[in-house]
Amino acid sequence: MKRSIQSIRWDHPNMRGWVLFVLICILSSVSAEQGGINQQTDFSGTSILALDYPNEVNVTKIDGGEMEIQVQIDPAKNISNVSWVTQICINSGVCYPPVYNLLVEYNESWGGSIEVQNQASYVNWRFDLTHENDTQVVRIPEMGFGWKVWSTCWFDGENWGGDDFKAMGDGCLSPNQDNSSTDVSSSNSALSFPSPVLVLVALSVAALSYRRN
Numbered sequence: 001m002k003r004s005i006q007s008i009r010w011d012h013p014n015m016r017g018w019v020l021f022v023l024i025c026i027l028s029s030v031s032a033e034q035g036g037i038n039q040q041t042d043f044s045g046t047s048i049l050a051l052d053y054p055n056e057v058n059v060t061k062i063d064g065g066e067m068e069i070q071v072q073i074d075p076a077k078n079i080s081n082v083s084w085v086t087q088i089c090i091n092s093g094v095c096y097p098p099v100y101n102l103l104v105e106y107n108e109s110w111g112g113s114i115e116v117q118n119q120a121s122y123v124n125w126r127f128d129l130t131h132e133n134d135t136q137v138v139r140i141p142e143m144g145f146g147w148k149v150w151s152t153c154w155f156d157g158e159n160w161g162g163d164d165f166k167a168m169g170d171g172c173l174s175p176n177q178d179n180s181s182t183d184v185s186s187s188n189s190a191l192s193f194p195s196p197v198l199v200l201v202a203l204s205v206a207a208l209s210y211r212r213n
Contacts, residue, residue: 036161086098
């Protein structure tokens with residue numbers, strides 16, 4: 001006996017509750033980003049003993065800036081390689097793919113640096129550690145990026161901030177840039193974050209299309 005497939009009832013209380021739940025999740029993810037607040041994960045119990053890195057990244061030079069890091073590793077753990085996996089997000093709302101930066105060991109410390117382009121908002125990172133005679137890679141943290149450092153001139157989708165922005169007062173510009181880049185960066189950034197109104201419209205269109213079917 002064939003069973004007929006019934007159309008989705010968007011007016012059903014359970015379905016309305018599900019749509020509301022999805023909407024809340026989307027809006028929460030949009031508003032969760034707070035500019036200028038650095039993040040760091042707890043590395044106690046790992047092979048990392050200490051970290052040394054700047055509280056902010058200077059990106060107002062014409063070619064951007066540079067960020068250095070020093071990682072002290074427990075020598076008893078027999079670590080053979082330390083990868084600093086970084087991700088740079090810029091003021092237009094774009095985040096570039098992660099980059100694996102192999103740190104160099106020197107006097108029981110591992111160090112390295114990366115170039116951070118002009119107009120960068122922040123840098124995310126984690127660590128991938130490889131033990132001697134072991135092909136298994138240990139990620140710190142296991143999921144996502146454990147650290148985030150904001151730049152000296154950032155845009156978080158709604159507001160500008162950073163020490164250099166306070167000094168300039170007109171967007172994130174280096175001395176060799178013209179003022180037109182500020183407007184472009186601001187407009188692109190606003191478009192890069194989902195608007196609550198657009199989310200509501202999208203859900204409404206989806207509901208109508210299903211009801212018509």
